[in-house]
Amino acid sequence: MGSLDFVYKNDSYLYENSLIDEEGLGQAITSHELRLHYQPRFPLRSGCSQILEALVRWDHPSQGLLLPDEFIPLAEETGLIHDLGLWVVNQACRDFRLFKSETDSDISRISINMSILQCEDTHTAQRVIDLIQRNGLSPSDFEFELTESAAIRDESAVLRCCKALQEAGAEISLDDFGTGQASMLHLSRLPVHAIKIDRAFISRVDTHSRDRTMVRHLIHLCHDMGIKVVAEGVELRSQAQMLMGLGCDALQGFYLCRPVEAKAAMSWRQRSERLAVA
Ligand code: C2E
Ligand code: CA
Ligand code: CA
Numbered sequence: 001m002g003s004l005d006f007v008y009k010n011d012s013y014l015y016e017n018s019l020i021d022e023e024g025l026g027q028a029i030t031s032h033e034l035r036l037h038y039q040p041r042f043p044l045r046s047g048c049s050q051i052l053e054a055l056v057r058w059d060h061p062s063q064g065l066l067l068p069d070e071f072i073p074l075a076e077e078t079g080l081i082h083d084l085g086l087w088v089v090n091q092a093c094r095d096f097r098l099f100k101s102e103t104d105s106d107i108s109r110i111s112i113n114m115s116i117l118q119c120e121d122t123h124t125a126q127r128v129i130d131l132i133q134r135n136g137l138s139p140s141d142f143e144f145e146l147t148e149s150a151a152i153r154d155e156s157a158v159l160r161c162c163k164a165l166q167e168a169g170a171e172i173s174l175d176d177f178g179t180g181q182a183s184m185l186h187l188s189r190l191p192v193h194a195i196k197i198d199r200a201f202i203s204r205v206d207t208h209s210r211d212r213t214m215v216r217h218l219i220h221l222c223h224d225m226g227i228k229v230v231a232e233g234v235e236l237r238s239q240a241q242m243l244m245g246l247g248c249d250a251l252q253g254f255y256l257c258r259p260v261e262a263k264a265a266m267s268w269r270q271r272s273e274r275l276a277v278a
Helices: 022-030 072-078 081-101 116-120 124-134 155-167 183-189 209-224 237-246 268-277
Strands: 006-009 012-015 034-043 051-060 064-066 109-115 142-147 171-177 194-197 228-231
Touching (some): 022 081, 034 081, 116 142, 116 155, 124 155, 209 228
Parallel strands (some): 109 142, 142 171
């Protein structure tokens, strides 16, 4: 087993390497070892806002840059996800102020991943709103992507959190759509502005007719409900072409742009020429 691997046992993650532990992660949050990278979402229709998704990394002193899948499960397991989540919001505010100060920047929102566990905490929405306002920004500068790594235990708490954020001006999207058991239920119950169709469907949309049919109907269903559709994990020109033809509202993926540091994200528009030739 590799040094960063963990095994799932008795409902808890047991880390094989003590370098990735609760204490280390707690310190990382307070001692500025976390970083945000950004991946753009390219709108395909007028009226769709231009958005950058914030993706957290841990610049570990001895292990180098760790991806979220290597420490978000630990953060959720230990409850550190709440502090980590507020760090992400605060850093995204700072970066967004930088983006806005660029006179030719046309980035309208930052999207932030939010664990369902954060939403279940009754204080999360107000803490997030206060933090955004303390940074001189508005919740309407943000979208929150609900990631469902754990089953919802308290649906009414999640609904309250989403409503509070939405009423303050933020938008809510459902991430990894199509893979979670509760995806359809959330679509009907939560105040959702957009869904992000999971890469599992997008990777076969150009080659498998069943996946294509599902994506086409999902787009129609969402549009009937007034919900936007984003395709994530677009890696090929053929997938981009197919999704444009199917009526997707926006695309995101390595074909268009990989996640990059904040400074590099400001020049992301250069990549949109790829869509023009898609
Ligand atoms: P996600 O929200 O679904 O984010 C997309 C992930 O897919 C990112 O991985 C991104 O780098 C990767 N990706 C984007 N385009 C492509 C593509 O074309 N092909 C492939 N193969 N991959 C692509 P990353 O950054 O490792 O993030 C993994 C997950 O960690 C995220 O999945 C999200 O669920 C979670 N995450 C990231 N940042 C945060 C955060 O601040 N808070 C929370 N709670 N979760 C986060
Ligand atoms: Ca996401
Ligand atoms: Ca996703």
